[in-house]
Amino acid sequence: MERKYPNLCKPIKIGNVNFKNRMFSAPVGGTDITADCCIGPASTAFYELRAKGGAAAVTVSECMVHPETDGSHAYHLDTTTPGSLSGFTYTADAISRHGAVASVELSHSGQYGGTYLTDKNKKQGLAQFGPSATVRPDGLEVQELSKETIADIVKAYGVCAGLAKKTGYGMIMIHGGHGWLLNQFLSPYFNKRTDEYGGCLENRARLALEVIDSVRSAVGPGFPIEFRISGSELFEGGYDLEEGVRIAKLVEDKIDLLHVSAGTYQRGFGITHPSMFVPHGCNVHLAAEIKKHVKVPVATLGGLNDPAMMEEIIASGKADVVEMARALLADPELPKKVITNQDDNIVKCLRCFTCMAERAVTGTRRCTVNPLIGRELNGTEIILSATPKKVLVAGGGPGGLKAAITAAQRGHQVILCEQSDSLGGILKGEQAIPFKYEMYELGETLGKLAADAGVDIRLNTAVTKDYVENEKVDALIIAIGSEAIVPSLPGIDGDNVIVVNDYYLEKDKVGDSVVVLGGGLAGCEAAIHFAQEGKTVHLVEMRDELAVDANIRQRPLLLQELEKNVTVHTGYKGLSVTNEGLVCENPNGTSELVPGVTILCAVGQKARRPLTEELLDCAPWVAQIGDCVTPSTITTAVYQGYHAGLDI
Template identity: 75%
Template structure:
């Protein structure tokens, strides 16, 4: 067959190992870590899903090589921990049996030991060691590594690599970026030593070389070693791209693949993991610059999810391999879809950080658009129903569409009714905000998948009690969503007011002086968009903080964008009335304040359409309520509930 993306689909040999395509699954922390720091069954299933989806390599993250000096928050691989070698063996086998190459990321956190522990108090009892003594920003003391301990840690990398090979892994990744220990040695910001490991770049690279030499001695020639590095640390005091190129040149003889990332977790999370406010592939230039200077293959990554863009990266000689993490959570079948020319079927990552926020909050994983993530042991295949039924889905938003797709794949006869002339529900409103456009695309993609699955879609059709009973369905899934909350504030229905959900249809009405009423997630993101358009924006929030409904990863990035775009935020302000000049508000002391703006965006939240739900509750033998019509919530909730409602039929 003629491949639409021939460069992405082309095999590549690294060391003595053949990889089936150029799409690798980048390191992602698993979903369970046992009390003994081994890989749990849920994590094995988590990694296996990426292999089943067609990735050429799947990297397990992270294996901490020297627990004595790294108060570990992740896996251990040694012969002393009961079950350690076995857990890695089962995981390597689960990855390899689907044609992917199993790799493991070998790490040491250095002075950032315990960073991802859910119990933040516990990390105070852990060991924090680094290249130089000092005090972390959070007040924890960092001890300087001695020569004896440096030698132990380098040897530990080699020992772990040998055990990984014994367990069936066919590649290892040495983590030398993102602020972890090897990066701390490379960085002039962290490394203030005056011995053979500090000062000149040659000295700062010494520890990385010693680690790689130990690993090579253990795994032998031809066994692929991937070295993950930050092409630039991207902050004052860290090394820049010019020095990153020199680091790559000094290390290339010891590695088979240079994996070029960016920044550090501690001083640039939203750069290392590009947020929705940054362009896709914003870090590719680092890999492209390094590739020109080295002879070994180079991998790039960073917010990549579009096959056409990834094809161009490889075709244009910017990198030899693209690596994805979040994109393969959103759609684990992305590589298989690329290989079979089904790029239009890819469910794209929204870069919403739900996956990483859940990791911090509960030490698990969840994905907004993929209900399987973190729950792989519950089953990853949609099994045909024993007896097909007639199913009616009321509502064409993300939850209703996911329910319809899943029910159709089970063999049911599915009718989906949407009262407007377009699918997507609340996602339709995102098409006018460029950094949220992929949320709009999600509705388009789910609509296509529903049609391809055989769902009968009836637009401009409202499901009433009479309609549902006339159809005589066996199952009814109610996904009628929510509607904007518009309080009885005088003037809020005036001509100068646009409800945020309708902005995409009325954006030309919005002037250059805007008041956004509502400082929740929707209001904040609308304010950022308007400010980026050059408008003067005032953001009004009744509570004392902005975006409390944003997740723990997205919120800090959102607040920085508000500050960067010079948005005037007014917290503790309650809107009293809207006039042609703006919004009259009461501040937290009760005094009236005029917030100026000739246009007003109403973003005061959503309310569930409960009256519609209550009318339909008795219209079929099986009735399920999903998403916002139960309680105004998130895309994550709607997708997850829609998927399982269809499985329950």
């Protein structure tokens, strides 16, 4: 068979182990962590899904090696905690039985121990340890690690590595990047020591080298050791790429795979995990430069989800392996689809941070485009129905499409009606905003998958009570979505006003200065887009805060983008639209003109309830999903659509 992406599909030998392709599942924190910091059954199923999807290696994240000084958010692996060894063993079994190599990431949070604990009272009671005594930005004091404790931590890495090998793991990843302990020692920003662990780079790298030696002693020669570094810390005071090259050269003879990431969680979250506001593969240049100076294989990552881009990375010699985290949450079968030349069926990651926000808020996982994530124990296979039915789905947005696909996969006869001339629903509007284009592509991909599943797609077809009754269906799924709220302001119907849902159809009408009315997520993203185009942008919001509907990971990055080139007016109430701009009542209660030749209205959405309620009694079984119930998110629509399709 001729592979479309031969370099991605090519095996690679790392240490004494053969990996079946060049696509690895990068470390992702699990979905359930027991009170004793063990791997729960939900996490086992979570990691297995990536192995089933064809990844050559799946890394479990993170195992904190030294609980005495690190009370952080992840797993412990020791012989004293009941369930620790069995949890790791079951997970290694679940990964390796699908032909993937099971790996575990060994880590220590250093001065950020406990940062992500959900028990904030316990967090405040923890002692924080780092290379040097300091006070964290949040006010917590950090104690300098003694040489005796350093030696104990080094030993702990080896003990955990030996146990990981014993429980079935075929590779060890040592986390030396992202602002955790080993990176803190490597970094001149964090490390102010004056002994043999501080000062020159050789001293700052001493702990990392000792840790690698400890792991090697435990696992033996030929057992793959992957070492993760930040190729550059990418902030003032941290080390740069030139020093990243020197770090790589210091460790290369002791390891089997050099994993080059970027930045630190504490100083650049949106760089370490590239946001939608930066290009895909923005960190690949770090791996490419380091690869020129080392003989060991190099892995790269950073917002990668396009097989063509990843193929070029391998083919051109920028890296030997590509690693993905969020992309394999969105579509665990991405590697399998690449190998079988079905890349046009890949559901791409939106880089929306729903997955990471959910972990921080509830301690679980959820993915906007993949309803299985975090819920794998509920079942990942779609079972054929014993009694196939005739199903009508009203609405071709993300929820309706997911419902139609799922129902068709269950063997039902499915009709999907969309009143407009194209699928995608509200996602169609995202084609006009480059950093949200993958949301538009989601609608296109789901449309293809629906057609491939045998769904009878009828465009330009409005669903009415008579239409449903004439079709004589057994089940109706109502997914007709929402419509934009347009406030009753004088002048709001003028030619200089565009409703955000229609922007993609009228973008040529936008002038050089824009007032965005509405500071929710949609309005903020539109304002950022206009600013990136070089327009003068004013953003008007009645409330005191912007983007309150954004998740906790996305919102800080969104606000950073707004600070660059958008003039923000919070506490402003729109009164009327003129040719000169938007007249507002400012926080002082007086009238003020916010200037702009174009007004973009983005004040929110409202459910299409009248038609929804008209359809409720049109079939024996009726489900309502997504925005027609209440305006929500793509996540909600996709999740509800999937389960509506299963429920028939």
